[in-house]
Amino acid sequence: MTTIAVLGNGRVGGGLATALLRAGHEVTVADRTPGVAADAARGAQLVINATPGAGSLERLTALREELRGKILVDVSNATVDGPDGLPAELIHPGSSLAEQLQEALPDTRVVKTLNTMLFPVMTAPSALAQSPTVFLSGEDPEAKQVVRGLLSDLGWQQEWMTDLGGIESARATEAAILFVPHVIRASGFAPFAISITH
Template sequence: MTTIAVLGNGRVGGNLAAALSRAGHEVMVADRAPGAAADAARTARIVINATPGAGSLERLAALRDELSGKILVDVSNATTDGPDGLPADLIHPGSSLAEQLQDALPETRVVKTLNTMLFPVMTAPATLTQAPTAFLSGDDQQAKQEVGDLLTDLGWHKEWITDLGGIQTARATEAAILFVPHLIRSAGFTPFAISIAR
């Protein structure tokens, strides 16, 4: 059992928190109440960033002390939205939210994952008609191993998890968000994930 703090109680955060609790972990969910995120981050071993990506960097940089020594699992994408509310462009072109978080939080081990799919797939990958891929990006190999173990608790088979390398590889998976609005306009909010076929 691992003590996990989920920052963000929307669809993504709520879904992850419920699934991790069912898997036997001790999970705390931090809402937007003042001090809630700091309290949750301080007591957890692993912190999941499920806050809206546009404000994640500022929000988490303020938790530098609380996140020191922790694993930060970043599942958010930092984008600007178009008139229809769907992602339109990247906030950190030539970089990524994950890289910006790692720079702002040097004592925290940032791992990027689960950001290349609609949120229901994060906790139910086997419901898709073909095997999806979950990517891992991060500079700390042990942290990536621990996050990979969490993914298996969420139903991800080991062979569905691909370690891309260092944190800079997150800019590739974050850029995949640019597929999303076109897919949604084409097929609606049908669950999907980017998959590597071999």
């Protein structure tokens, strides 16, 4: 059992918290209120960033002390939305939210994952007709191993997990968010994920 703080209580954070509780972890969900988030992060072994990506860097940088020495699982994408409310461009072109977080939080082990799919797939990957892929980016092998365990608890099989390497590889998976509005316009709001087949 891991003590987990989920920062963000929307569809993403709520879904992850429910699934991780069901898997036997101790989970606290915090909204974006600074004091509430700080308390949750302070008492956790692992923190999940499920806050809207546009404000995540500022929000989490303010928790530097609470996040020191901990694993930060970043599932957010930092984008500017278009008129239809769907992602239109990246806030950190040539970089990524995960890289910015790792630079701002040098004593925290950032792992990027679960950001290349619509949110229902995060906790129900086997519901898709074909096997999806979940990617991991981060500098710390031990932290990524812990996150692999959490992914297993969410229903991800080991063969569906691909470790892309260091945190800089997150810029590739974060850029994949630009697929989303086009896929939704073409296929409707149905669960989907990026899948790498061999």
